[in-house]
Amino acid sequence: MTQPGYLTRKEDHLVRLRRIEGQVRGLQRMIDEERYCVDVLTQVASVTKALQGVAMGLLDEHLRHCVADAVRTDEDADAKLSEALGAVERLLRT
Amino acid sequence: MTQPGYLTRKEDHLVRLRRIEGQVRGLQRMIDEERYCVDVLTQVASVTKALQGVAMGLLDEHLRHCVADAVRTDEDADAKLSEALGAVERLLRT
Amino acid sequence: MTQPGYLTRKEDHLVRLRRIEGQVRGLQRMIDEERYCVDVLTQVASVTKALQGVAMGLLDEHLRHCVADAVRTDEDADAKLSEALGAVERLLRT
Amino acid sequence: MTQPGYLTRKEDHLVRLRRIEGQVRGLQRMIDEERYCVDVLTQVASVTKALQGVAMGLLDEHLRHCVADAVRTDEDADAKLSEALGAVERLLRT
Numbered sequence: 536m537t538q539p540g541y542l543t544r545k546e547d548h549l550v551r552l553r554r555i556e557g558q559v560r561g562l563q564r565m566i567d568e569e570r571y572c573v574d575v576l577t578q579v580a581s582v583t584k585a586l587q588g589v590a591m592g593l594l595d596e597h598l599r600h601c602v603a604d605a606v607r608t609d610e611d612a613d614a615k616l617s618e619a620l621g622a623v624e625r626l627l628r629t
Numbered sequence: 630m631t632q633p634g635y636l637t638r639k640e641d642h643l644v645r646l647r648r649i650e651g652q653v654r655g656l657q658r659m660i661d662e663e664r665y666c667v668d669v670l671t672q673v674a675s676v677t678k679a680l681q682g683v684a685m686g687l688l689d690e691h692l693r694h695c696v697a698d699a700v701r702t703d704e705d706a707d708a709k710l711s712e713a714l715g716a717v718e719r720l721l722r723t
Numbered sequence: 724m725t726q727p728g729y730l731t732r733k734e735d736h737l738v739r740l741r742r743i744e745g746q747v748r749g750l751q752r753m754i755d756e757e758r759y760c761v762d763v764l765t766q767v768a769s770v771t772k773a774l775q776g777v778a779m780g781l782l783d784e785h786l787r788h789c790v791a792d793a794v795r796t797d798e799d800a801d802a803k804l805s806e807a808l809g810a811v812e813r814l815l816r817t
Numbered sequence: 818m819t820q821p822g823y824l825t826r827k828e829d830h831l832v833r834l835r836r837i838e839g840q841v842r843g844l845q846r847m848i849d850e851e852r853y854c855v856d857v858l859t860q861v862a863s864v865t866k867a868l869q870g871v872a873m874g875l876l877d878e879h880l881r882h883c884v885a886d887a888v889r890t891d892e893d894a895d896a897k898l899s900e901a902l903g904a905v906e907r908l909l910r911t
Contacts, residue, residue, distance in 0.1 A: 572691035597666035
């Protein structure tokens with residue numbers, strides 16, 4: 536079983552996700568302090584953008600490692616490509 | 630100064646955001662346990678969708694309260710509408 | 724029966740849509756001439772952005788006219804707001 | 818110089834794009850006939866979704882052909898992957 540491609544940047548992903556967790560807690564504080572709706576919405580858009588950054592980073596490594604390895608060794612290449620395209624489609628649909 | 634429109638559903642927003650915070654921590658755990666990239670990506674798409682649900686809920690109340698009040702009293706109606714449209718645009722661009 | 728809010732900028736919308744029609748024909752030409760896939764994808768993203776511009780323009784006028792009128796006269800205000808929010812949600816989901 | 822990967826489904830893409838062109842002309846007719854704003858917005862969302870379908874089809878073939886070939890022959894593999902990821906990012910940002 537191969538290791539996930541993102542291992543090379545594992546710590547980088549964790550740092551980004553901890554920051555996003557902090558931003559989501561910040562959103563709760565904004566709601567709790569009854570901050571202006573539009574400011575909360577701006578902050579929601581910013582957290583969404585940060586999550587998409589994480590997704591792009593994961594996809595980058597997934598294509599460069601898991602998918603590229605499958606193509607090179609010609610093992611499951613088609614299935615891996617379909618799976619990666621499915622992941623892109625789910626990201627696009629949100 | 631009027632209160633934010635989302636006060637009527639404040640607890641509902643907080644519940645959703647706490648669940649999203651839990652999902653973001655779940656993402657960290659997935660990365661930490663070196664789970665399969667595509668499964669992590671699927672979960673990122675799901676958190677993004679949950680955040681958009683919060684955004685739609687906030688926008689709903691903002692239009693029904695702050696913006697509708699501004700229109701009814703004809704105070705700042707144009708500015709409030711422009712501001713709300715700006716918020717929609719920022720959500721669309723992510 | 725009120726007229727659609729976008730009448731004030733009807734010609735502007737038609738100009739944008741004619742340009743988008745030209746861009747879609749340009750995409751057909753690119754495929755026909757077997758242009759490089761990534762260049763076609765870049766152009767698809769640009770047409771999508773142009774369509775979102777049309778959507779934002781229509782939504783702007785819809786909120787400022789149809790929805791604001793409904794709120795002011797208190798006729799169907801809630802239904803109009805729900806309908807507009809549904810339209811925003813459909814745009815977000817694409 | 819390799820041929821674009823989408824050649825295998827060239828006619829399929831052209832058929833979809835001609836249908837999208839027809840939908841964009843339909844949008845012009847809706848504006849011209851002063852149809853209800855929300856109905857126009859619903860149709861804009863539908864055209865956007867159709868364009869994303871074309872994008873996903875092109876990306877699918879690009880990854881399976883151009884990018885997979887580059888990986889297999891180890892020629893420009895990294896550059897091709899970066900380029901494809903850039904295309905995904907542009908689609909996500911719209």
